[in-house]
Amino acid sequence: MSQSGWTLKALPEMTDEQFSLWRELLEARTGIYVTEQRKSFLQSSLMQRMREVACDNYQEYYERIVHDPMGNIEWAKLVDRLTVQETRFYRDPAAFEYVSKYIHAHKAKFDKKNPLDIWSVGCSSGEEVYSLAVLAHEILEDDNKQDCFLVTGTDISVPVLNKARQGSFSQRRLVTLPEFYQQKYFIQDDSEQYQVIPEIKKHTCFAQVNILQLDKVAKTTRHIIYCQNVLIYFRHWRRQEILNHLVDRLAPGGLLLIGMGEMLDWQHPDVTPVKGEQITAFIKRV
Numbered sequence: 001m002s003q004s005g006w007t008l009k010a011l012p013e014m015t016d017e018q019f020s021l022w023r024e025l026l027e028a029r030t031g032i033y034v035t036e037q038r039k040s041f042l043q044s045s046l047m048q049r050m051r052e053v054a055c056d057n058y059q060e061y062y063e064r065i066v067h068d069p070m071g072n073i074e075w076a077k078l079v080d081r082l083t084v085q086e087t088r089f090y091r092d093p094a095a096f097e098y099v100s101k102y103i104h105a106h107k108a109k110f111d112k113k114n115p116l117d118i119w120s121v122g123c124s125s126g127e128e129v130y131s132l133a134v135l136a137h138e139i140l141e142d143d144n145k146q147d148c149f150l151v152t153g154t155d156i157s158v159p160v161l162n163k164a165r166q167g168s169f170s171q172r173r174l175v176t177l178p179e180f181y182q183q184k185y186f187i188q189d190d191s192e193q194y195q196v197i198p199e200i201k202k203h204t205c206f207a208q209v210n211i212l213q214l215d216k217v218a219k220t221t222r223h224i225i226y227c228q229n230v231l232i233y234f235r236h237w238r239r240q241e242i243l244n245h246l247v248d249r250l251a252p253g254g255l256l257l258i259g260m261g262e263m264l265d266w267q268h269p270d271v272t273p274v275k276g277e278q279i280t281a282f283i284k285r286v
């Protein structure tokens, strides 16, 4: 059948067994738990990729991913389809407001030897990383410390990280960013895209990290760990494990900020919850 024939052909509904198999594989490799309600998302994402590789059988494609020697290469492409990558600049204004307060309160201690070190976990296409970088630059610039920060973005998906590294966004993507920041920190290129300026880009870096494997990540001492809209796809016990690992990678006095309500009843002896704000955050004890 021709390539175009494949793109038009409707794939059959997944059976319950096929759904279980794929769901288990996704959870084992990424931590993402697909509920029954989200079965259609799993199915349509799989179908999209299966059409591209001209496969119309869920079982056959599963075998290819799990047992074929090239399976890992195909998995890297598939995982990009199976994850929700929705993001935007300044997605959660209350959280950014709090980060701003935190940087203001601690900025005296940051310098070139001890730069403000921020980690965006599950950063998707980079909007979160650049929002944090712009915010840090804006605050530290007042004290002539605009070179004393770095923001690292990590994600499981290599394609989305490549996009993030480019730092190039359409005007539509910038609308949630205050106008002043758009003008100061982005330049329009020939193709109507807006590029993050080099002064910001040079303070950012991106790397592939699967948050199921945080034990392999060095116990760095980040000042801010920002992990929003990621834990929501994981089961409760896994969220706890991930948060425990993140606390181990936070500097004393550091800030851990997660999505509002993403973990309501978690406690850890090394952190104190932030109270009285419209955010879910914790400060590591000194």
Ligand SMILES: C[S@@+](CC[C@H](N)C(=O)[O-])C[C@H]1O[C@@H](n2cnc3c(N)ncnc32)[C@H](O)[C@@H]1O
Pocket (backbone or CB within 6 Å): 029, 030, 031, 032, 083, 084, 085, 086, 087, 088, 091, 121, 122, 123, 124, 125, 128, 154, 155, 156, 157, 160, 209, 210, 211, 212, 227, 228, 229, 230
């Ligand atoms: C909905 S986006 C959130 C993006 C950003 N944090 C925000 O709030 O706008 C979720 C991101 O988590 C990433 N992700 C999902 N599972 C992951 C895992 N096991 N390890 C690392 N990143 C993962 C996805 O690839 C996706 O980019």
